[in-house]
Amino acid sequence: MGIGRIAIVGTGHAGVQAAASLRQDGFEGELFLIGEETDLPYHKPPLSKTFLKDDVPELQLLRPEDFYTRNRVELLSGRCVSAIDPAGKRLAFADGAALAYDRLILATGARPRLPAVPGTDLDGVLALRNRADGLALRAALPAAGDIVVVGGGFIGMELASTFAALGRSVTVLEAAPRILGRAVSPLISDHLAERAAASGIRILTGTGLAAIEGEARRVRRVTTGDRQSLPAQLVVIGIGVEPNVELAAAAGLACANGISVDGAFRTSAPDIYAVGDVASYEHWLAGRVLRLESVQNATDQARSVAAHLLGRPAPFRAVPWFWSDQGDARLQMVGLAFDPDQDVVRGDPQSGAFSVFRYRGDRLLSIETVNRPSDYMLGRKLLATGIAPPIAMVRDAGADLRSLLEGEPKTSARAVVSS
Amino acid sequence: MTTIVFIQPDGTRREVDAKAGESGMQAAVRAGVDGIVGECGGACMCATCHVQVSEADDARIGPREAIEEEMLESVLDDVSPESRLSCQIRLRPDLEGLVLKVVEVV
Numbered sequence: 001m002g003i004g005r006i007a008i009v010g011t012g013h014a015g016v017q018a019a020a021s022l023r024q025d026g027f028e029g030e031l032f033l034i035g036e037e038t039d040l041p042y043h044k045p046p047l048s049k050t051f052l053k054d055d056v057p058e059l060q061l062l063r064p065e066d067f068y069t070r071n072r073v074e075l076l077s078g079r080c081v082s083a084i085d086p087a088g089k090r091l092a093f094a095d096g097a098a099l100a101y102d103r104l105i106l107a108t109g110a111r112p113r114l115p116a117v118p119g120t121d122l123d124g125v126l127a128l129r130n131r132a133d134g135l136a137l138r139a140a141l142p143a144a145g146d147i148v149v150v151g152g153g154f155i156g157m158e159l160a161s162t163f164a165a166l167g168r169s170v171t172v173l174e175a176a177p178r179i180l181g182r183a184v185s186p187l188i189s190d191h192l193a194e195r196a197a198a199s200g201i202r203i204l205t206g207t208g209l210a211a212i213e214g215e216a217r218r219v220r221r222v223t224t225g226d227r228q229s230l231p232a233q234l235v236v237i238g239i240g241v242e243p244n245v246e247l248a249a250a251a252g253l254a255c256a257n258g259i260s261v262d263g264a265f266r267t268s269a270p271d272i273y274a275v276g277d278v279a280s281y282e283h284w285l286a287g288r289v290l291r292l293e294s295v296q297n298a299t300d301q302a303r304s305v306a307a308h309l310l311g312r313p314a315p316f317r318a319v320p321w322f323w324s325d326q327g328d329a330r331l332q333m334v335g336l337a338f339d340p341d342q343d344v345v346r347g348d349p350q351s352g353a354f355s356v357f358r359y360r361g362d363r364l365l366s367i368e369t370v371n372r373p374s375d376y377m378l379g380r381k382l383l384a385t386g387i388a389p390p391i392a393m394v395r396d397a398g399a400d401l402r403s404l405l406e407g408e409p410k411t412s413a414r415a416v417v418s419s
Numbered sequence: 420m421t422t423i424v425f426i427q428p429d430g431t432r433r434e435v436d437a438k439a440g441e442s443g444m445q446a447a448v449r450a451g452v453d454g455i456v457g458e459c460g461g462a463c464m465c466a467t468c469h470v471q472v473s474e475a476d477d478a479r480i481g482p483r484e485a486i487e488e489e490m491l492e493s494v495l496d497d498v499s500p501e502s503r504l505s506c507q508i509r510l511r512p513d514l515e516g517l518v519l520k521v522v523e524v525v
Contacts, residue, residue, distance in 0.1 A: 043460035060460055064449040299458060323464040330486070332464060373486060377466065377493030402493070 003102045003309065004029045007091060009081050009247070010107030011035030012044065014276030014298035016062045018105050021306035023071045031073050032099060034091075038078040039131055040065060045295065047134045048158040049325055053166065057138055059131060084251035086269040103309055106248055106259060106267070106274040107302070110241035110293060115150065119212030120237070124219035127237040128155060137236070144234035145169060148222045150209050152179030154324045156238030157192065160201045161327040170201045171230055173222070175208040185343045185356045188331065188368045195329050195352075204228075241293060243278040256280060258291040264313055265305040273309070275301035284317055285383070286336045294322045319383045321376075332376035335366030335383045344394045347372055357394045364388035381405055421510045421517075425452045425470075428523035439512065443505030443519055444468035454521035461506040466490050470519040471501040479517070480508055 006022060008015045011033060019033045035041065042059040051057050068075045080094040084104065091099045112127035114120045124144070126136050147163050149156045152174030163170045172179065178189045179196075193203055208225035212235055222230045243258040254260040254268035258280030265273045265281070276298040280291045300318035307314055321334040329352075340358040347354035353371040357364060357379075364387075367379035378401055382389065385405070393399045425433045425447060437446035447455035447468070456467035463486050472480065480503065483491070487507040505519055 045460055045462065060445070061449075064451060067451065070451070295459070321465075323459065323462060325462065330464075373463075373489045374493040377490060 002029060003027070005032070005101050006030070006103045006105065006309065007032040007034065007099060007101040008105045008107060009034050009091070010109055010276065010278075011037060011041040011075070011077070012107060012109050012276060012298065013062065013295050014109070014302045015105070015107035016041045017299040017302035018107060018275060018306055019073045020063065020067075020071070021303045022309065023073070025306050025310050025312070027306070027310055029102075031071075032076060032101075033068070033073050034076040034079050034081055034099075036078065036080050037130060037132075040075075040077070042131065043295075044130075045323075047128060047131070048155055049162055051131075051134045052138060052141070052159075052162050057134065081247060084247055084253075084272070086251050086253070086272060089271065102271065104272045105305060105309075106272065106278060107276045107298070108244040108247060108274075108278050110243045110277040112237060113240050113242045114237055115209050115239055117209050117211050119214060119219065122212060122214040122219040122235075123217050124214070124233060125212055125235045125237065128159065129241075137234075140234045141166065141168070144232075146231045147171070147234045147236065148173060148230055148232040149236045149238060150222075151238035151240070152176075152181075152203060152205070153238055153240065154180065154183065156236070157196065157326050158324060159236055159238065160196060161199065161325075164196075164199045164201050165327065171232075172196070172201060172203045173207050173209055173224060174203065174205045175225070177206050179203060179205065184331070184333070184368050185337070185340070185358060187343060187345060187349065187356050188370065191349050191354075191370060192326060192329055192331065195327060199327050241277070243280075243291060245278060248272075248274065248278075256289075260289075263316060264308045265301060265316075273305050275305050283320075283336065284315070285319065286338050288338065290336075292320055294320065296321050317384075319380055321380055328371075330371050330373070331368065332373060333366060333368045334376055334379040335364070337366040337368075340365050342391070344391050346375060346394050347397065357389070357391075359388070359391065362388055362391075375401075378402060378405075421512055421515050423510065423514065423517040423519060425455070426518060426520045427453060428521060437510040439510070441510050443470065443503075443508040443510060443517075445506070446510060447505060447519075452521070455505060457506060459506075463487060463490055463504060463507055466493075466504060468505040469522050470503055470505045471499060471522055472503055472517070472519060473501065476517055477501060477503070479514060483507070 041062045082094040083092040146169045149160045149172045152172045160170045180189045210223045213221045245255045248259045249255045259274040261281045277293045282289045304316045324331045337358040342359045344357040355369040355375040358366045369376045421437045435450040444457040448457045458467045459465040
């Protein structure tokens with residue numbers, strides 16, 4: 001039995017890739033792609049960088065304008081789904097319309113979390129998730145000489161670098177002892193903190209946010225947890241995201257830090273699937289339930305759910321990879337480092353280009369690289385094949401790690417993404 | 420406007436009108452050229468826009484930046500001296516007629 005109609009809620013990287021993969025894999029039925037934003041779907045990563053820096057803020061579209069009509073993807077932009085009826089297999093829209101589906105893919109993403117302090121509603125307090133946020137940041141920048149970034153995670157450090165490059169005085173508040181603490185090894189964290197400091201960014205670690213204060217509804221200052229008062233004409237919040245589970249939860253779908261899905265991205269409700277930032281699943285590489293927030297995770301899951309829906313299930317074995325551009329530091333990471341017990345450095349951190357190979361026992365968990373893309377690319381292959389280089393070899397700058405892959409079948413970067 | 424040509428592994432040719440300042444990858448994605456994915460949006464992070472060019476075109480494009488060089492070194496396709504990452508090829512009017520060969524996925 002063919003599927004008559006598939007509806008996808010969410011027009012981010014996951015939703016759009018799911019639509020594209022369904023068509024590429026031969027789905028012939030009706031395909032609806034529904035999103036609240038009115039823009040054509042676009043790449044999110046540039047929002048914290050070029051979108052803020054370029055003279056004209058141009059969106060980089062995920063697919064060309066005519067992609068949707070050419071592929072018979074009914075793109076419903078600017079539309080808000082207000083409820084799911086899993087028993088009746090129908091979506092209700094905020095404007096009163098309804099849409100029946102045979103299969104539903106939820107790719108509703110996540111939204112910035114706001115700190116529970118006074119003043120987050122002041123003008124000039126912003127977070128970054130979409131184009132509208134990016135435009136608001138651009139509009140605020142001319143009058144913002146002093147900027148406080150709350151949160152030293154990826155988005156916070158990327159934005160801080162962008163603001164510093166634009167000549168602003170930037171302070172990053174990080175409640176934890178170090179920036180990017182949950183995401184990278186201490187070595188990489190320290191290195192990126194040093195680079196940021198060298199570019200003029202002030203980083204206050206172990207320092208939370210107590211209050212944001214303003215005058216005439218506009219932000220003026222930030223008070224830190226340790227009672228420092230920092231002037232700020234712009235405050236950007238980057239303390240993490242919360243998954244957009246409300247639709248799913250209201251429909252009775254099991255949710256726990258995201259919408260819970262199985263290895264085939266099935267939710268607890270029949271014929272409803274979830275992928276991307278919002279999906280919580282047991283990761284094959286980490287061996288635990290988690291939610292990943294990345295382009296790679298979104299698109300790889302989308303390809304996989306398309307295959308499952310079209311009766312070509314394959315176990316999800318994508319190796320997570322991630323990047324972050326912070327000033328002239330290109331951080332590239334591959335794998336997932338849960339409970340590492342040894343970090344092995346390759347290259348010289350002082351040179352500005354080095355890698356950290358993270359191990360648990362003799363198992364390679366992840367590779368983090370700064371300005372050393374070849375280690376990162378190699379790591380994608382090593383982790384996909386389960387080959388762990390001996391630690392002594394990693395330490396030996398003269399050892400050619402690529403020799404470990406000799407005899408392995410060649411797989412191009414595109415082979416994993418072309419279906 | 421610069422017209423460039425993509426050639427698929429099976430020999431199929433496709434002419435694409437590229438906008439000034441656009442990258443080869445962007446032009447390909449906009450036109451829906453098979454085999455050019457551009458997963459990372461052109462940040463030179465994913466190597467899914469690998470193409471091959473002739474020696475003459477390689478010279479016209481200009482030298483690879485270190486970052487492109489390093490990514491190519493480890494690209495897991497069949498990399499040859501003619502390999503480029505098309506997201507790093509900035510299209511200019513003098514690149515009219517540039518031929519980019521899409522590399523077969525292995």
